[in-house]
Amino acid sequence: MVTSDPALRSRRPAYLSELFDILAARGRRLWRRGEVDAATIPDLCELGDALLSRRGEASGVAIAQELLAAFEVADDDTRLAFLQNLANRFGPDPGAVKAALERLLQYPEDMQAMEALHSASEPLRQELLRRLNLAPGGTAGLVRMRERLRRHLTDIPALRSVDQDFAHLFSSWFNRGFLVLRRIDWTTPANILEKIIRYEAVHAIQNWDDLKNRLQPTDRRCYSFFHPQLGDEPLIFVEVALTKEIPGDVATLLDVGRRPISAEDANTAVFYSISNTQRGLAGVSFGNFLIKQVVEELKAELPNVKTFVTLSPVPTFGAWLERHRKDEASELIDTAQRAIFCELDNPGWHKNPAVVDALRGPLLAAAATYFLHARDRKGRIVDPVARFHLGNGARLDRLNLLGDVSANGLKQSHGLMVNYLYDLSQIETNHEGFAERGLVAAADSVKRALPAGKRS
Amino acid sequence: MVTSDPALRSRRPAYLSELFDILAARGRRLWRRGEVDAATIPDLCELGDALLSRRGEASGVAIAQELLAAFEVADDDTRLAFLQNLANRFGPDPGAVKAALERLLQYPEDMQAMEALHSASEPLRQELLRRLNLAPGGTAGLVRMRERLRRHLTDIPALRSVDQDFAHLFSSWFNRGFLVLRRIDWTTPANILEKIIRYEAVHAIQNWDDLKNRLQPTDRRCYSFFHPQLGDEPLIFVEVALTKEIPGDVATLLDVGRRPISAEDANTAVFYSISNTQRGLAGVSFGNFLIKQVVEELKAELPNVKTFVTLSPVPTFGAWLERHRKDEASELIDTAQRAIFCELDNPGWHKNPAVVDALRGPLLAAAATYFLHARDRKGRIVDPVARFHLGNGARLDRLNLLGDVSANGLKQSHGLMVNYLYDLSQIETNHEGFAERGLVAAADSVKRALPAGKRS
């Protein structure tokens, strides 16, 4: 604990001492009424100092409440100033670091000296965030605070350390063990469903009827993770279709006119949409656990379902192909391909069967190349969705030409969609290969789609 | 994250690579069946290495499960060896620290260099514990692990750093926001009540009838904190009596023959027993929050109850008095007192009214001195129960001679019991004064009990 450090305590202005009870009482009141008069907002940094200087938890909770309430209602400049102070003023205490450093240099073998250095070099903001988290509603407030912070990450690189500290603490607080899986269906409370409508990021939900059509039919499922501290706020959710075969296009799947099948008759579960909801929780990964737990749930409920597969977009294929078409030096696509890809520039190409036939081979070859050989500057596979599923241990199972011929689908991937297969018996091996050696698990059909010379 | 460090990864023996899936499967199986064949327990440290070396969460969970299961069934020596390895092998990575140190010395103003040093100097065990925590039942397993660890703290000082790290992580995971207050009454599940019987540390519960007598009557309450990760395990609980006056002795309170009063008729709530249950959570303080939340609950339910008070033991008063009686140089008790205190050495003194009368003044004076003036070597008030309640912002309200004339009560405090008063409007000020300046909030009656010359 940093708080008993006298140097630090002395930072606290004298008048604060009397102010505390007033603040505490006000904080409690404000929070309850949801009203804060902006003119009387106390200084956020002074509150931060006060919070760090207190030994006791009780007064701390009141100050934490006050600080979070004040941050919520402050204007943008005030908020940004506070976030920047998190980076500077609430960084490691230089004096303490210096002292610890000198001791360690003197006794380089002393484990305690090293631990003291570790402790001294911890940014004060970590303790500050931990204490803010003690306020009622504190976790939710901090998630919102980080959401604001992340808007400035590109502009103000100094905030990245702060962001890291948020991420570090959030991965403790949003530990898998705290996550609660709940099925979302038509008996789910409306305030939660309203958020599902709002947060769906892959295939937008038009209205309550559209939502009902994704939740109510016997061959549809939806699951979400919740966290006790965030109440009714879904963290991540997945929409599932139960089918009799692996689907290749999304329109058939979402067709409201289709006749639902009985869940018992299905042999395949299709994860056709996964949405993260909280920008403030970026980098805290839930998707892996969600998919695996949903697989377990479905296996227990529906023993006939043996195949677990996604129907996924390929968000950067279009841009990648564009780049390599322009870059004549690129070896990833050859001259013959380059020529025929001109057809893609004609709107409506996908409605002309002859053109589609001509493009099929080259486009699938390019897609296979994109997944199996292309790498970004960090050496990673290019496609972010692929990174997620392959990282989870899934296998790239099928390339689907004309899987999504909506305007957006044509634009981002020339209509291409893919299936990733979750085979629990292979997940560890796939994951291991991908994480340790960058190996992309892919079905033979995908490998065979590679241009002749590039098949391994 | 430390885990992508190649140096560390290389520690992992090659054969582990193949072993993983087997372990994972076995871990899952073992956990389910609750049976582990001790002969086939894998090496705990190798599992620790493996766990740290894995990038993926899925395989990590399986290894974490295996490690915790293996620790549970290992023999004492094996366990101790692992705990010592936590101190050594899983300390900070010396190479990484050295590199970070050099960089910081070169660029002393570089904040990132300091952050890198902070990161490098973190003991590897912290990440190890975080990953163990991801296993189903992981938190409970770690609490039990620390319980074992603490048995060796006196013998093996090197384990103290490990203990600190446990405490640091537990205060995040047992954050107040995760604690759930539940009333314990006669409708509480038997498996929980059984634990209340077992854990009650202040006034032992004899049997189920005794328990029922503390839960069922209209003028009795009991509340406990629970944590989602520990399921039905109470963390700390408080027993409350509703009365019409502040009680001075515990026998009257626990009398099974007394006639209960209606809760609506009570004006006082007496916290007569607070028990922590988990040794593995030592140092993570819940009591403060528990008492304050129970006060809120009771105020909401029973508006007539205005006084919130404890009836508390004074566990070290007897020993302290003994010490000062023997130490003739002590100024805390004077010669006249010293003479009369000889009566305390006659068993049964408390049954002799004349002796009691003679002792009353001197004993209460000594008690007032004990609370108001005596300090231990660290400069703290001597009594641990007083430290807890005064630290919470309570006030020492009354000294009760012959409050507990059981053998134990006479032995530890010559029968003295005290009341601490929780006055919500004074809590902040009291707490502040105590935490910052060591001021003991006490009623005038207590101050007046001081020997004449020592009243301030």
Place this chain on the structure above:
Amino acid sequence: MVTSDPALRSRRPAYLSELFDILAARGRRLWRRGEVDAATIPDLCELGDALLSRRGEASGVAIAQELLAAFEVADDDTRLAFLQNLANRFGPDPGAVKAALERLLQYPEDMQAMEALHSASEPLRQELLRRLNLAPGGTAGLVRMRERLRRHLTDIPALRSVDQDFAHLFSSWFNRGFLVLRRIDWTTPANILEKIIRYEAVHAIQNWDDLKNRLQPTDRRCYSFFHPQLGDEPLIFVEVALTKEIPGDVATLLDVGRRPISAEDANTAVFYSISNTQRGLAGVSFGNFLIKQVVEELKAELPNVKTFVTLSPVPTFGAWLERHRKDEASELIDTAQRAIFCELDNPGWHKNPAVVDALRGPLLAAAATYFLHARDRKGRIVDPVARFHLGNGARLDRLNLLGDVSANGLKQSHGLMVNYLYDLSQIETNHEGFAERGLVAAADSVKRALPAGKRS
């Protein structure tokens, strides 16, 4: 129990004996799949006979299930035929009645003979309905069956006895003690909210946004009764507005643009819509209990709310006035009134302040007459909504001119709305006066609105 009667048992066709197990198995299957092949529907009356003839409960449940399933999928004619058979074939057993009658005539003082007659004269359908009720989902099925029955009550008077028996049994099964009050708000499951939208009978709910506007704001409440046997089906619900005064018109109340007040600031609770949902439960009154329990709930939650009042339509005022305007012999309105009421025939009269002023006195006088003096052929007060609230012990508190100027409001009551006041301290007296002596409890202001000569 009628079932051991050998005469009755002998009615059962022999072949049924073998059929039972098949039926039972099929019934279970059918119910689960929700599919019944209409071609293979068994004869409903034979099933009824079979059900009455069985001693055992187990086989009975299967047959009951079969009968209810068959009724659901039968065509209209088949259903009607069965309902008519309930009136005839499943009436009292004439032979048994004759025997009991003879015995009673012989021993007129014998209490057992009278009881035997009571038992013999019970229509067999009562036992049949009781046994149908034992099937899973049986209660819900019977509610739907009665809903169908009631469509034919006017055409086929013989069905009235059957309807009475349903009502008699339902008042046992829907006993107040089984009803569960639940608050309906924005956290209520969507499948229930969907029904609230569908069932709202007073002020139609346009869509989910409109619904949210009635549930979510701090000054709105909604409560519904549920029954364990009907699951998520609301039986009756009431919508409540919290206000600072008794409202006189519904537009202000339902205005989506209004600024909600804090619930703590309200002093008045307005029941502005009460909807029964189940036609099959006609005559089983829930409204009385609902309103009183909601009053208790609100008093406990919001002690500042002291006034409980409705804002109610006056559904038959327009028709009544029309009748008396045409009937020149009517003494309930006088000549002067009759003349000015011609203004009501001009559409848009309510927008002309001068006309409204001229109409105010006469219209309120007519309204006061309508409530206080007019009676229907059965001697009852004319207005059905008034009968409900006055029967509950409420008082007619205020007449509101232009309370509802929607097309429907103008048509049914020339825009008139009224408030009924629920004053718990007066409810018994009011109820008693109304139920026993037909006295209408009304505020002085209402009585003063009567034409001069008619004030009592």
Place this chain on the structure above:
Amino acid sequence: MVTSDPALRSRRPAYLSELFDILAARGRRLWRRGEVDAATIPDLCELGDALLSRRGEASGVAIAQELLAAFEVADDDTRLAFLQNLANRFGPDPGAVKAALERLLQYPEDMQAMEALHSASEPLRQELLRRLNLAPGGTAGLVRMRERLRRHLTDIPALRSVDQDFAHLFSSWFNRGFLVLRRIDWTTPANILEKIIRYEAVHAIQNWDDLKNRLQPTDRRCYSFFHPQLGDEPLIFVEVALTKEIPGDVATLLDVGRRPISAEDANTAVFYSISNTQRGLAGVSFGNFLIKQVVEELKAELPNVKTFVTLSPVPTFGAWLERHRKDEASELIDTAQRAIFCELDNPGWHKNPAVVDALRGPLLAAAATYFLHARDRKGRIVDPVARFHLGNGARLDRLNLLGDVSANGLKQSHGLMVNYLYDLSQIETNHEGFAERGLVAAADSVKRALPAGKRS
């Protein structure tokens, strides 16, 4: 509804009119405080009259509450007087019956006349009980009232009609659809477990440890029916052991030292104790449904369990055998048996293997005769436990010599215990045969135990 009958209303004394509000208020108060001053108990019959005379439900609830509260605290004579009044004063209304009778005799074909007669001949107490049932806690109060009533059934035959009416109403209110099956285990609230200890009627539970031993082990189950109106009061419960074979003696089953098996390893579920708890619900049968629902639960949870069997006492075998030993004319046991049965009169015979061997054949033959041929005066099978299980469709599966050698077991059945087998595929046929034709379903081994000449 009888209540609008003016004759009846006129019965109400005038002064009651004013008394109502006072009573209502007092009833509410009394109920809440649980205190009634016996000196001021109002007259129960007057309250009954008042309750029947009221049209309104609200005042009715208050009076019902008052009546039930007064009955609870009245002395025994007062209570009995009220119960007798239920039989007389609250029987059918003679005048109304007479009128209905005359009308029916005049129009013997008129269905409405018959219905009117049915209605008029209903004892007024039925309506009275229905109205009492509307009070909060009314159902529970009526169950207790009937419990008292049944103590007098033998002495006062006139109460039997009243008892019948209770039973008739209770079978509606305790309809199978309202019953909730809950598993009882070591996580069940203590107040319920306390009742399980108290109500266990077959094999007494000694203390909380004994209870835990029946609930906690992996191979033990306990299930109970509850009813929403009776709250935490178990209605009937069954204790189940999971085993690898059909057990023949109860000592092995209840042995606290045995090593529990894993539930997955069991193939047999043994219902070794079924206890009804509410004497006031005598004649309302739950056991049949309980066993069948528990069978369904266990089949779903433990697919390996294929055999469902009881281990049951034979409560009247000892008395029956005694009778036939004494009755030399009895043909049910022959001379040879009669001789050897003398051994049974020596205490400790069961410890002498030679004697046991000699008795085995004759005793089992007598037992087989007892079950298969002996009948009581009503023509029913003699054993009450057999009637219950055979009536449920179970089969008498095995006779177990020395199944219960406790003092009680030896006394009531010379140590004999039996197993009844619940084979769901045979239940309907068995039940049908037993209920309709008195056929006892028995295993071949039981039939073979019959004396040679009596095997069919």
